Amino acid sequence: MSDDRPVALKKLKRNSDSAGSRKVCIVHDSTICSSSVAVGNLCINSFERICETVAVREIQLNEGCQKSEICASVPEEFDSALHGVHWKCCRNFNVRVRGLVANFTANFSELI
Numbered sequence: 001m002s003d004d005r006p007v008a009l010k011k012l013k014r015n016s017d018s019a020g021s022r023k024v025c026i027v028h029d030s031t032i033c034s035s036s037v038a039v040g041n042l043c044i045n046s047f048e049r050i051c052e053t054v055a056v057r058e059i060q061l062n063e064g065c066q067k068s069e070i071c072a073s074v075p076e077e078f079d080s081a082l083h084g085v086h087w088k089c090c091r092n093f094n095v096r097v098r099g100l101v102a103n104f105t106a107n108f109s110e111l112i
Contacts, residue, residue: 022081022082023039023041023083023084024039024083024084025084025085025086025089026042026073026075026083026084026085027070027073027074027085027086027089027093028070028073028086028089029070029088029089029092029093032088032089032092033086033088033089037088039084039085039086040084040085040086040087041080042080042083042085043080044078044080046085046090047078050094053093053094053097054074056097057071057097058071070093
């Protein structure tokens with residue numbers, strides 16, 4: 001037998017800021033996520049995907065729908081120090097839109 005110690009495993013922490021952070025969830029949905037949940041970091045690529053989703057949703061949704069309120073709250077310019085997302089909010093916002101975003105992007109690029 002060897003004198004090797006067993007490997008100690010540590011649980012990885014999610015990439016989010018502390019509770020004192022001033023980041024806000026740009027796709028916040030209060031019906032599925034509490035505002036007390038930590039807001040995770042957001043990269044520019046994810047922000048661009050959210051903007052594409054907003055464009056698709058604005059075409060599809062009627063006025064007064066809750067998702068249209070969320071679409072209106074998404075900023076036009078990305079600020080990594082201020083903008084973030086709750087995982088549940090982002091997942092819920094992007095549901096059923098992924099395939100439509102690809103079609104929308106392809107159709108939009110044909111128009112240009």
